[in-house]
Amino acid sequence: MPFELPEPLQRFSRLQNYDRGEMLFRRGDPARCVFFVHSGEVRMLRSGRAGEDILLHRARPGEFFAEAAVECPRYLCDGIAFQASTLAVIPKNHLASLMDNDRGFSRQWNSLLTRELRAARARIERLALSGVAERIRHFIASEGRDSSSAEVVLSGSLKDLARDLGVTHEALYRTLASMQKAGEIDRKGSTLILKLVPAQRGKPRP
Amino acid sequence: MPFELPEPLQRFSRLQNYDRGEMLFRRGDPARCVFFVHSGEVRMLRSGRAGEDILLHRARPGEFFAEAAVECPRYLCDGIAFQASTLAVIPKNHLASLMDNDRGFSRQWNSLLTRELRAARARIERLALSGVAERIRHFIASEGRDSSSAEVVLSGSLKDLARDLGVTHEALYRTLASMQKAGEIDRKGSTLILKLVPAQRGKPRP
């Protein structure tokens, strides 16, 4: 579902290039802008007390980033370009007035937020699962387009996937290997394929 | 920030009581209605393959429930009343037309979604932390109103909290006990208080 930047927004935004690792904003900065990713990848991070980075969100081409800025006086976490990226920078007051005046855009924005919310809840669901294998299965099933094809093309490295799943990359490698040995999944390059195991005659219990 | 049900919606909704354990909808049902919780508690659950229930979302008095129904032809998970509850049932077509026609309401709805999204991301952040103690600290810090008071009044049982944190209730009990013994937190009835330990002269490292 990658978006085009809605036409009315194009007039109000300016394009900007960011280098890999460059910060878009820091936690506590006045929230002035919302972003739209044309290319590259940006991430929202918050650093835990031990200095580890916690990945809050990844935005890829065709997605908005830091939408919450509209509702919020300050950024609540750090935004960085994880790869060299081209972004549309949208001053939030323009966005706000557009939402007030453009019926169609307002609807589009609503639907965008709803989808993001659903994606976030899916991720919550995934993180609540115990066991790396379970999370992998959930990931393939829920990221696969519309749950029809149990197959995902990975967008980044396996290390990135590990972060997404909330496990160490070692645990992910091992689990993938053993699932593959068990014939439960296949890997072709950067594509993960979940073979539905016939198994598991379930008892639909209350 | 518990909401009152926005006035224009009151005319389009009907009140309904649900018993504890009663289902509002099942996964796959045509998505016809959005809900607003007046009292009680409702939950979105999806059942994993082992029959365990995965908690996707809890809605408490003053919150909307199943907002995604507006965007979606079918419910994607189960909705049940976890306690006896009084809900406003809002046909989604009414909601949609209200969003199209009532500027103020549309804005309110946007801001609602944005806040929910932020809450969901906070929960993701929490689940990505390793160690029960870390999650508890994060929970107290982020649920505490506006991060000013490091203190939370638990809305449900500790078992519920354990689910929220993605750990077993045993692990939660133990960790709470040891944190209390260490003087890091206090418990008064159903209130958790995080004492900020002076410790941790941090080195702000890149």
Place this chain on the structure above:
DNA sequence: CGTCGCATTGATATCGCTCAAATCCGGTGG
């Protein structure tokens, strides 16, 4: 009372984290 669910604590098993090391691969500079 009897039962049910929460709270609590103990014992044990196990999964995933941590630390380590080897390989592979693409890119870069000589």
Place this chain on the structure above:
DNA sequence: CCACCGGATTTGAGCGATATCAATGCGACG
């Protein structure tokens, strides 16, 4: 073209935090 480098990928070994299984007390409720 080759040597070298950094990051991703793998695999190994060991340990510790959590899950799991169990038992008990306790309060609410019928």
